[in-house]
Amino acid sequence: MMPIVTISCTVFSLDRIRPLIMLLMLIPIASHAEHWDIKQLMHDLAQVQSSHAFFVEKKSIAMLTAPLESSGELIYTAPNHLEKRTIKPKPESMILDHDDLIIELDTQQYSPTGNQHSSQKYHLQLQNYPEIAVFIESIRGTLAGDLTALQQNYQISLVGNINSWTLSLIPSNYKMQAIVECIDISGTNDKIQRIKISQTDGDSSLMLIEQQ
């Protein structure tokens, strides 16, 4: 696709180069044995019924003096169930089931007799928290290969090929644009390998995923 950009910058008039553009646009398709585009990618992703993976996540938050690193496992069951179980540095979990998001954090309560650990549960209905949904829906939608749902909420662009693709999602709602700049999801074939979230305020997170 890159050549298109180069050519459009030359002195040729648009009319004359149109056949050429058409021709060049065919190149990526022709180079593959079969037709591969976002629809095909989504179709492939939608075939995955369940998956289990390990992740390492690094979050950079401006307020904090050091990035936060965590690791754990991801469990996905098509099309609406996603679990993120953090093991290090502290056990915590996030379970998404349809519209319900349950976040369970290990909290410590100080008392003079010694710290007490307990888990704090937050139960959210995503519909009530669009700011959280904008992150989670991008991942769930991609895992489920749900192009319609993704197109409802994001402007989507795809670069790369079947072996190494990156899906860039930009929220279409301006309110969400104030929070999220871009979500880049990269992978190979029907496997997601990397999720990078860039927030408008400069905070970001990078999750590397290794499929089992």
Place this chain on the structure above:
Amino acid sequence: MNTVMQTMIKKGRLAIVLWLIFIIGCGIIISRSEFTTDLSAFLPRNPTPAQQLLLEQIHDGLASRLILVGIEGADPVTHAALSKQIAQALRTNSAFVSVNNGEPVTADQDQAYLFNNRYLLSPAVTPERFSVEGLHSAISNSIDLLASPAGLMVKSLLPRDPTGEMVQLLGQFNSGSRPQMVDNTWVSRDGLRALLLLQTKASGDNTDAQQAAMSAIQHAFDNADSRTPATKLLMTGPGVFSVTARDTIKSQVSRLALISIVLIASLLLLVCRSFSALLLGFLPVISGALAGIAAVSLGFGSVHGITLGFGTALIGEAVDYSIYLFVQSEQNDTNDQQNWSKRFWPTIRLGVLTSIFGFSSLLLSGFPGLAQLGLYSIAGLIVAATVTRFVLPHLLPSNFRIHDVSTIGLTLSSLVQHATKLRWPTVLLLVVACVILIQHRADIWNDKISSLSPVSQAEVDLDTSLRADMGAPDVRYLVVASGASQESVLQISEQVAIQLQTLVDKGVLAGFESPSRYLPSTAMQNARQASLPDTTILMARLAQATQDLPVNAELFKPFLEDIAEAGSQALLQAVDIEQTSMAMAVDALLIQRKNHWTALLPLTAPEGTEIDTRQVRTLFNTANLSGVLFVDMKAESDNLYSGYLNEAILLSLGGLIAIIGLLLWIFRSPMHVLRIITPLAAAVITTTAGLAILGQQLTILHLVGLLLVVAVGSNYALFFNRTDNLLLPRTLASMLFANLTTVAGFGVLAFADVSVLQAMGVTVAPGVILALIYSAIFARKSHV
């Protein structure tokens, strides 16, 4: 002779004047009477504390003031638009305290209240929380949350609220389940219905105000721009129920009264062939009805619609007395009337007395509704009989003559003579009836309180469905704190909340509500304020606490400012909460009755299971909290009704014993009394067995109906068993006509939509027919 006539006329004038004065008096009382249609008349007079709570909740608890609204019939987007338009129209209406449809209209005020007062509201605020170690754990929890998927929500809060009090508060308040959303408005789970939840200003038992509120909702719906012919408005809730119940009872009672009167009038015309007889025949009835209503109004302060409905049926019995007079004293001279009062009046008087004895037991009922029926019957029957005896004869024109019924009487006579042949088949029938009753003994009584409800099954189903959509379960379990002041009940609530929290931690409860959550007691607010350290100390502790955390203490400058401010802020009062959606909760959970305060803490069961009430009770027993009561509302209402039913059964038996006692005292012959009682008992047994076969479970009103069968039937049995063996054909004819009018009056009730009226109709109509037939069958052989 002339002087005798003159005294008679004088006496007659006096009787008529007294009667007119009496009627006018009744009219005045009735015009000032209050008429009710709610179920309160069927709730106890002297409730236990738990029942008292139940009653208060039914009358004007929060639940009683809720109206659930559903909009359906079109597409979800249209529903959402309609929901918003209706809500907007109603929010300006002062009849509604709150109008919720999921739109975040009060969200800003709510958040501001919680955030600005978080150090007075958060249960986590203790001196330990602000020690170095306490700050360390609280801030590190906040950092964990910041890194979680929910981190975005708390990012902006961290500098001002590093200990996470706001998160703590939001976690508490959002524990309940919420309906789904479409376009920012609530919808049912299947998405086919938009939902609104409204709270009226007026209490649920203020039926007029509830009706006005319903009209306002209907009006808002009718005038909404997005309304299409396909869209439908649904409403439910206790207030809606009382309005529809009142409408149903009103229309039913007036319709039934009209039908009864027309039927009975036609019968009277058919028998007497005289309009003056018809008009005169109704005089005792009307007098009795007026006296009944006036007596109930004086005795109870208000008259229940059901009592009126019952009253229309009683017309059928009261008219009997006129029929007895007209038919039995057939000749048109005064001698015969005197003759009637000598020969027949004692029997009728005894019939009236047995009825009164039967109904007097109802007066003792602890439930005003039942006692009202008793008083109405007694007053009505006494007056109807008295007017028949002392007023009506004087009003009969001298040439008064009714149609000759002797042919009917003679036919009846020959029938009656053969009736005794049916004794053995009847005994067989009774044995069968007894077997049926024994077979059905387990499920013969309906012990659900809903069996008394004038609300139809369709309306109950709609209510259940809207409630399920709303995710609003019935409030079943409540902890109730009582005290002399708002402060004291709030303090008790706080102690109870600590105990309940241990049950939440154990998983026995999913959660609970408490007014002290939204409005802590002054003592608690003072204690929380005292936990806040002053700025310099806090600064030093923060620096120490954040040493090994990935955060700079400088970030928390706004926190220092907020704590300094919170340390000296004015304590929260009820008025501070008014502009928030929490006002509704506090209003519902914190109740003032004169000098007595009550705080309610509703409990939520873990999803899919029931609350283990044993654990709750054990906890409260060991915690030794005074002024605290644990109430299971459903168990209370069921207990209430089964107590009610048992009481009614005992009272009916008492009434029966009273009747037998009266008859024994009059006749002094057990055999004679047995002969009178046998047909009545047989009628009761056969009727009950018939109802059992038809699958009608008996309620209290069936029982009242059976009592009425005994009362009415006693007249027949007494006539058939007169000691002078004098059963003239025309007496027989009068009994048949009396029976037909009673059947007409009560038979109409059998077609009522209001279950309590229907119950009485299906019992009395067949019961009195059987009582007449059985009286003939079991009568002594030697008469006529």
